[in-house]
Amino acid sequence: MKKIKIVHVLHSVGGVDVSLRQILHNLDTENFENIVIHGDSDTDKEFVNKDSKPLVHYLLPIYREISLLNDLSSILKAWKIIRKEKPDLIHSHSTKGGVIGRIAGFLTGTKVLHTPQAFSFLSAESKIKEYVFLKIEKLLSKGNTVLLASSQSELNRAIREVGFPKNKTDLFNNAIEPIEKIFDLSIPKTWPDQxxxxxxxxxxxxxxxxxxxxxxxxxxxxxxxxxxxxxxxxxxxxxxxxxxxxxxxxxxxxxxxxxxxxxxxxxxxxxxxxxxxxxxxxxxxxxxxxxxxxxxxxxxxxxxxxxxxxxxxxxxxxxxxxxxxxxxxxxxxxxxxxxxxxxxxxxxxxxxxxxxxxxxxxxxxxxxxxxxxx
The missing domain is CATH 3.40.50.2000 (Glycogen Phosphorylase B;)
Structure with a gap:
């Protein structure tokens, strides 16, 4: 049976990085093939699959800050990679990954699952920024994109505020492997026990x-x-x-x-x-x-x-x-x-x-x- 090929697009920091690595460590390798597109300065730790084999990955100028030059460059490069790799599905993670992945998906006709891990407009400290970021989310919710929420609250907000139709949403709660061992600290402990x-x-x-x-x-x-x-x-x-x-x-x-x-x-x-x-x-x-x-x-x-x-x-x-x-x-x-x-x-x-x-x-x-x- 042909494997389902998925391209993951993200700015791989913090919880977003943890999320993708937990998914890749546990997806069935007999039925799924994964490729990662991420920022050129977000992580130098390689991505591996369930069998501990390194995955194909591409580095793009994906950064947290808005930059028309870098963001346009990332979109064009992602478009070329997706045309070359011909995935069955794009899974975009994070705000910036979502912008790049969804536009590249539109340009290549590839279906996109998008996991925001918190919508961008929630980060706005001014009403103007909140309005602009929400407008961008509303625009990118159109087309061949399905919202894959990381929590029920995120799913509810996607429907209520961003405008995703209910039939274009799904839910996969963030999850991790059981923590079976606690390692010694690699840094000095300078705080009290309590x-x-x-x-x-x-x-x-x-x-x-x-x-x-x-x-x-x-x-x-x-x-x-x-x-x-x-x-x-x-x-x-x-x-x-x-x-x-x-x-x-x-x-x-x-x-x-x-x-x-x-x-x-x-x-x-x-x-x-x-x-x-x-x-x-x-x-x-x-x-x-x-x-x-x-x-x-x-x-x-x-x-x-x-x-x-x-x-x-x-x-x-x-x-x-x-x-x-x-x-x-x-x-x-x-x-x-x-x-x-x-x-x-x-x-x-x-x-x-x-x-x-x-x-x-x-x-x-x-x-x-x-x-x-x-």
Missing amino acids: YLCTVGRPCYQKNIEELIQVLYELNKNVDIHLVILGLGHHADHIKQVENLITKLNLKDKVTLLNWTTREDVLNIISKSKLYLSTARYEGLPYSIIESLALAIPCVVSDCDGNRDLITNDYNGYCIKENKTLEFSNKIGVLLQDEKLYDEFSKNAKNTFEDGHNIYKKIKDLESIYRDQLK
Whole structure:
């Protein structure tokens, strides 16, 4: 039987990179062939399939920032690659991957599955940018494109705000392999043993400033440390975060860490008391899925993605945006009630096994790929 050939197009950083690698590691190699088109400076780690064999990949000038020259160059080069490779399907991931993949799909007549991992217009800090980004999403939703959402919230938003017809949407929740081993840290441990953690660069989306305010309130009653992982690329709010830490006299209560290996991230999450997120929006965040897999309860903001994973009074708490005192109080409850903590921990692991174990879920994605070619 002829293999189904899929070209994946993406800016391969953060959760988007994790998402594709988890898919490639688990797709049936007897029935699927994968090719990757990604940015020339986003990752130097090769992409491999289920049999640990390197995949054909192409490098293009795909960057987070908008650049007419680079973006046009990427579209033209992607068009040429797709004409050459003749895939059965394009699967685009991320905002920039979606722009390039969908336009190249239109030019070549190739069907496109698009997974936003959070829509671009949600990142806009001004109404004008939000309007422009939403218009672009609406335009690119036309034609031979099907929205493959990473969460139910993302799917609902695609229909309600972007305008995708319901029959041109599908759902594959982000999923990962079970975490069977925790590796030693490759970086020095400079923080105390009792700590909370979050993963996310200081930026508009992650809203780390709110998390610092939560920590300030929390430390009025509980002596606890916060580890923030993810400084580095696109951390455009780092100065605001550092200034707020200084203003609130929290320098000895916060550790800021640069991007490090996924193994280090899992180590730090696994030893944390709780995982926290004050994000304004998400697709379906891998750091929370990883926390659930590690049986770590979570206290998070009630936004797209977060609310799909965390259920109040079951595996954590979902708090409305800017409810700083409530956020702080719920953390305090879990830190002080050992019985409740243990119950939430068990439920966290069950949430992962029931909905986000890719060993159990990969067949669903394989069926989605096949269905798009009928």
